[in-house]
Amino acid sequence: MAKSISTYTLSHHLADQKARFLADQGRGWTLVMGNEAGDLDTLASSIGYAWLRSHESSNEDQQKSVALMTTSRVDFVLRAENVHALQLARITDPYPELLCPEDLPVSHQCTEYALVDHNNLQSNFASANAQVKAVLDHHEDEGKYLGSASPRIIEPAGSCASLVTRQNPPTPRPIPPELATLLLSAIMIDTQGLKKGGKALGVDRDAAAWLLRHSSLPDLAPAADGTGNINLSLPAEGALDTLTDHSLIRSLTDTLSTKKMAVSHLSTRDLLRRDYKEYTLNVSPSISVQPGPVKAGLATVPLPLSVYFASHPSSTMAESQAWMKERGLSILGVLTTYRGKKGVGKREEMWIVHESLADTADRQLALRLFRGLEADKQLRLKRVDFGPSNDFSFHADFTVRVYKQKNASATRKQIAPTLKQILEK
Incomplete structure (x- = not known):
């Protein structure tokens, strides 16, 4: 007998799928x-x-899908906003x-993958018999899995969660309210609460409107905020313009954003x-003595460099080198x-190059x-002298x-695509 959606929660589903996957050693499953x-x-x-794949009743293979x-x-x-969103769910x-990665059996037999929020299978999973069966992403298309992935959807969106939400069939099946809340949280953090003139596109606003109506937020909202009663009424169908200013949307976005920026307790590493x-x-070949692959890492840090280096500049430099x-x-x-004094978004870039590993002269x-970064018209970079990088120099390499x-x-x-274009051309 089918389990009631009201009693069979998202947590129950995740636990069941995980147990079945581990019992099968991943055989026949899609990660x-x-x-x-x-x-x-x-x-x-x-x-x-x-969750959507595992509830596709017409395809038994897709039912054996588990999130890794x-x-x-x-x-x-390390991510307080993730912890908060999971708690809401x-x-x-x-x-x-x-x-989680540490739960995977060393000799697991899973060879099929569905990729979300990226479109290139990580190298540690890319075995000779690995197959990518589906892709949902909003990053630059790397042109892979054209023959194996179905669906293969790579298109602009403020949040990949919006593309996932759109995969729900035209006659939607019941979705756990906890899952609707989790997906909505992702859209809010990525689009700054559907901010007008920001990253949110039509697919994000459509997804958010649908998810809000199916989420658990009205039940979780406090009775009042600092200014009065929170408006728990949901927007009418099609009233997308009211979403940005809706009390539930504002409250969720503000809480997630605050938690995302709370990183003062974290070490440099x-x-x-x-x-x-x-x-x-x-x-x-024009760069390296022995042309070949080099590794590059991009770390997004929600702090200005002045704060990043504030406490111990020399140890911050040393830890950055150690990470490399x-x-x-x-x-x-x-x-x-980060945001400046007037709340305006600001960005900086610090680049550290270790020549010896790349075998360049x-x-x-x-x-x-x-040269490539400074010539890029999209980023519009302005070189600045920054005290810590001058006063606490790196190793000569x-x-x-x-x-x-x-x-x-x-x-x-x-x-990331700009970096690739500069160094590989």
């Missing part, structure tokens, strides 16, 4: 996974799409129902790995994002990178340069 940064969009999209977290369970504390520490992506670049050594990086980009790797990014709307989503 639904997001990108390595492990942000809220990746987390919610993987859980959401795995890309973050170790002990590292969930009634998933709490120590998160036993979630399948934790700040670097908290929101981090890694890339393998095949550098041009740990990851085998030739290039590390620290991409800061006369700092050719750094020179090509810096390292070259450092700091920029103000005048185009504050450009994120890692735009910077």
Whole structure:
């Protein structure tokens, strides 16, 4: 007998799928996974799409789908916004129902993957018999899995969670209110509450309107905020313009944003790995003595560089170098994002280049990178002298340069393809 949606929660479903996957050693299952940064969009999209696939009654194979977290369970504390959104979805520490990397059997037999919030399978899963069966993403299309992935949807959106929500069939099946809340949370953090003139597109507003009506937010909202009673009435069908100013949307967005920026307790290493992506670049023969792949890492840090270096500049430099050594990086980009005194969004970039790993002569790797970045019309970078990078110099093999990014709307989503284009052409 089918379980009632009111009693069979999202947590129950995740626990059941995880147990079945582990019992089968992954044989015949599809791992639904997001990108390595492990942000809220990746987390919610993987859980959401795995749920949708597992409830596709017409396809028994798709029913055996389970979300794989890309973050170790002990590292969930690095993202307070993720923890809060999971709590709203009634998933709490120590998160036993979630399948995390450390839960995977060493010899698991899963070879099928569905990718959300990225469109290139991570190298540690890319075995000879690996198959990517589906892709839902809003990053630059890398042109892979054209023959194997169905659906293969790569298109602009403020949040991948919006593309996942749109996959719900025209006659929607019941969705757990906890899942609707989780997906809505991802859309809010990525679009700054559907901010007008921001990243939100039509697909995001449509998804948010539908999710709000099916979410658990009205039941979770406090009786009052600091100004009076919270408006718990939901917007009428099609009234998308009212979403941005809706009390529930504002409250959720403000709470998530505040938690996302609360990182003062984190070490330099934790700040670097908290929101981090890694890339393998095949550098041009004109740069390297022995052309071949080099590794680059991009870490998004929600602090200005002045705060990043505030306490112990020399140790911050040392920890940054140590992270590069740990990851085998030739290039590390620290991409800061924060709000100025008037609440205006600001961004900076600090680039650290380790020439010896790339086997380049006369700092050719750094020179090509810096020239390319400074010439890029989209980022609009302005080079600045930054005290800590001057006063506490790196080892002689390292070259450092700091920029103000005048185009504050450009994120890692735009910077990563630019980096690839500069060094591989």
